[in-house]
Amino acid sequence: MQLGSRRGSRVATSLFAATAALLGAPSGPSIAQDADQRWQLDTSLSYYGERERVSDVSANVRVQRWFERGVLSLRLALDSLTGASASGAVPSVFAQTFTSPSGNRSYRIDPGSTPLDPTFLDTRYAVSGNWLQSVGARGEIDLGVSASNEYDYFHSGLNARYSIGLNQRNTTLAFGLAFAADSVDPVGGAPVPLAPMLPPGATGNKLGDDSKTVGDVLVGVTQVLGRRTLGQLNYSVSRSEGYLTDPYKVLTVVDPATGDPVAGPGIPYLYRFEARPEQRTKHSLFAQIKHRLGRPVVDVSYRYMTDDWGIDSHTLDFHWRQPIGAHTYLQPHVRYYLQSAADFYRPYLLDGDELPDHASADYRLGELDGVTLGLKLGWPHGDGREWSVRIEYYRQSGRAPPGTEFGSLAGLDVFPTVEAAISQFEYRF
Amino acid sequence: MLRLAEGYWIGSFQAMASPCQVLMEVDDRREAERILAVVAEETWRIETKYSRYLPDSIVQRINQSAGHSVEVDDETARLLDYATRLHQLSDGKFDVTSGVLRRVWRFDGSDRLPTEQAVQDVQRHVGWPRVRWDGRRIELQPAMELDFGGLGKEYAADRAAGRIVESCEGSCLVNLGGDLIVTRPRRGLEPWRVGIEKPDAAVPVATRQIRLTAGGLATSGDAKRFLLRDGVRYGHILDPITGWPVRDAPRSVTVAAGTCLDAGMLATLGMLHGADAETFLEAQNVRHWVLR
Numbered sequence: 001m002q003l004g005s006r007r008g009s010r011v012a013t014s015l016f017a018a019t020a021a022l023l024g025a026p027s028g029p030s031i032a033q034d035a036d037q038r039w040q041l042d043t044s045l046s047y048y049g050e051r052e053r054v055s056d057v058s059a060n061v062r063v064q065r066w067f068e069r070g071v072l073s074l075r076l077a078l079d080s081l082t083g084a085s086a087s088g089a090v091p092s093v094f095a096q097t098f099t100s101p102s103g104n105r106s107y108r109i110d111p112g113s114t115p116l117d118p119t120f121l122d123t124r125y126a127v128s129g130n131w132l133q134s135v136g137a138r139g140e141i142d143l144g145v146s147a148s149n150e151y152d153y154f155h156s157g158l159n160a161r162y163s164i165g166l167n168q169r170n171t172t173l174a175f176g177l178a179f180a181a182d183s184v185d186p187v188g189g190a191p192v193p194l195a196p197m198l199p200p201g202a203t204g205n206k207l208g209d210d211s212k213t214v215g216d217v218l219v220g221v222t223q224v225l226g227r228r229t230l231g232q233l234n235y236s237v238s239r240s241e242g243y244l245t246d247p248y249k250v251l252t253v254v255d256p257a258t259g260d261p262v263a264g265p266g267i268p269y270l271y272r273f274e275a276r277p278e279q280r281t282k283h284s285l286f287a288q289i290k291h292r293l294g295r296p297v298v299d300v301s302y303r304y305m306t307d308d309w310g311i312d313s314h315t316l317d318f319h320w321r322q323p324i325g326a327h328t329y330l331q332p333h334v335r336y337y338l339q340s341a342a343d344f345y346r347p348y349l350l351d352g353d354e355l356p357d358h359a360s361a362d363y364r365l366g367e368l369d370g371v372t373l374g375l376k377l378g379w380p381h382g383d384g385r386e387w388s389v390r391i392e393y394y395r396q397s398g399r400a401p402p403g404t405e406f407g408s409l410a411g412l413d414v415f416p417t418v419e420a421a422i423s424q425f426e427y428r429f
Numbered sequence: 430m431l432r433l434a435e436g437y438w439i440g441s442f443q444a445m446a447s448p449c450q451v452l453m454e455v456d457d458r459r460e461a462e463r464i465l466a467v468v469a470e471e472t473w474r475i476e477t478k479y480s481r482y483l484p485d486s487i488v489q490r491i492n493q494s495a496g497h498s499v500e501v502d503d504e505t506a507r508l509l510d511y512a513t514r515l516h517q518l519s520d521g522k523f524d525v526t527s528g529v530l531r532r533v534w535r536f537d538g539s540d541r542l543p544t545e546q547a548v549q550d551v552q553r554h555v556g557w558p559r560v561r562w563d564g565r566r567i568e569l570q571p572a573m574e575l576d577f578g579g580l581g582k583e584y585a586a587d588r589a590a591g592r593i594v595e596s597c598e599g600s601c602l603v604n605l606g607g608d609l610i611v612t613r614p615r616r617g618l619e620p621w622r623v624g625i626e627k628p629d630a631a632v633p634v635a636t637r638q639i640r641l642t643a644g645g646l647a648t649s650g651d652a653k654r655f656l657l658r659d660g661v662r663y664g665h666i667l668d669p670i671t672g673w674p675v676r677d678a679p680r681s682v683t684v685a686a687g688t689c690l691d692a693g694m695l696a697t698l699g700m701l702h703g704a705d706a707e708t709f710l711e712a713q714n715v716r717h718w719v720l721r
Binding site for chain 2: 015033
């Protein structure tokens with residue numbers, strides 16, 4: 001036999017005959033193709049609505065493209081925010097008049113009502129791109145850029161993550177870095193910290209635009225714990241510097257004897273713009289366990305966050321994915337959140353007291369807890385395609401510091417409960 | 430272990446030092462249990478009979494016969510005939526007596542290469558032509574060893590598939606540690622989607638997705654088993670003629686063919702062709718995927 005012919009397809013032909021003799025049956029056809037999964041598209045439309053407050057409609061698209069060397073992901077998001085948002089001022093037994101952030105209009109709040117700024121309206125566009133590829137024998141690197149734009153805010157960011165599989169890939173170590181540079185150009189200008197709100201037309205209390213930077217470092221380990229369980233532990237530290245104040249939030253200045261707001265310069269009552277520190281360092285620890293219990297999958301996670309503003313928070317999150325038949329699953333979700341107040345949080349300022357360096361009456365910096373209850377129904381139908389619908393209810397209750405509700409404030413709801421409904425519709429193909 | 434996925438059952442078991450799975454497009458749980466049991470039993474039977482490690486195996490009996498001839502049963506005879514044919518077809522590169530080379534080659538990711546002398550010393554005990562095989566009795570020279578490790582999983586997959594194809598009308602995919610065979614096409618000719626691990630990736634991102642409608646699929650190559658010395662990577666595919674790893678072998682070769690054995694043997698032969706793997710596989714007229 002010639003050597004050349006062996007190199008030819010006769011090896012395969014002879015081999016097939018030998019295999020048929022061994023197995024005692026001729027071989028069947030072979031039909032195999034590369035899966036044409038070079039593209040994956042995720043789309044979702046979601047609605048978030050707080051009772052009597054802000055609502056957000058959000059459309060998201062994620063496109064993933066597989067290449068020989070890695071995966072490219074692009075995300076586009078469009079948010080449309082409307083409605084009213086709490087200004088930070090306390091309710092009063094009197095009607096209150098506020099100057100809108102633009103400085104050229106005013107709005108009125110009824111006696112006893114929580115002051116909500118009704119001029120809240122924003123559209124946010126966000127784009128991001130990530131490239132994921134293997135590095136060396138066991139590593140992987142993910143590099144990303146992001147940008148988003150609102151009429152008063154611009155964000156740009158870079159991020160990188162390296163992970164390496166050890167111990168036959170049962171352990172994965174991850175290291176991440178992220179950096180963001182944001183600029184803020186508030187409507188009407190950024191207020192002078194703790195300056196009084198002035199009547200429409202007056203601009204002596206406003207400055208120009210401002211900026212902030214945020215740096216993040218993350219280390220994490222993911223560990224396979226047996227055949228059904230996966231555990232993850234992450235530690236991250238985040239440092240923000242620059243303009244961290246909310247330019248639209250104020251504090252009411254209250255008479256220490258009566259609890260009523262005191263008279264203001266050119267407007268009925270005195271409100272001062274909030275002032276937050278110009279640095280913030282957060283540390284967070286995140287632990288997660290995913291466990292398969294036969295067909296259902298349970299996912300429990302806990303996050304602890306502490307920062308140098310005095311906020312400590314705990315988040316407990318629980319998902320249970322329950323398949324129903326072959327083509328549907330139901331996924332209940334429970335989340336509990338608890339946080340302590342920032343050191344400079346106060347529901348109002350007292351007239352006659354020396355002005356503090358920092359103060360904010362933003363309820364999101366106060367002591368609060370929140371519960372989320374949700375349910376997701378999904379219909380995966382092969383090849384990675386899936387429809388899903390999610391509905392959630394969120395309720396947040398705050399606690400005013402002891403002794404807060406005195407005088408005329410005693411009968412008012414200084415720290416009202418916030419309720420929100422979330423619904424989401426998702427299609428992946 | 431059995432669970433229901435999207436429209437089919439997944440049964441799993443452990444055999445031949447690998448995770449094994451059977452995907453079954455059948456409606457009834459008891460039918461799925463029955464098929465899983467048949468596949469697992471057949472795989473374990475072959476593992477027990479042909480393992481180099483188990484004292485009662487026929488392979489152990491032959492290896493410990495120390496220069497005496499051993500009479501073998503029909504199944505073993507067919508496997509030895511097959512090994513003879515593979516040796517011919519590969520110009521001696523596929524050799525079931527090459528297992529002794531593992532005494533000096535340990536592919537643990539380190540830089541510990543054996544010495545030339547050590548390789549030569551074991552290489553003397555390699556060579557199918559020096560085995561006396563008359564179709565019924567086999568006689569190994571002292572210190573030689575027989576090892577079916579190079580075809581055991583593929584053979585078991587095909588045998589197990591052969592045992593269920595008659596009794597089960599639904600499509601089943603038998604997966605023995607990455608060596609696969611489909612018993613018959615699925616309803617509506619929908620393919621089974623299988624992921625082939627890309628050897629140098631830490632994550633499933635880089636798994637290659639293949640749609641397998643009919644036939645077998647097997648992969649040769651293992652990125653975790655290599656030696657690295659002075660910047661040269663020595664993969665774990667050994668050339669029985671030299672006793673050294675095949676030079677310029679791909680990281681992995683995946684082949685689709687009518688049976689799992691055909692796919693597996695062509696993948697192995699492709700690896701043994703080193704730098705010419707692609708040329709060899711092109712000429713075989715089979716679907717293949719080479720990763721370097």
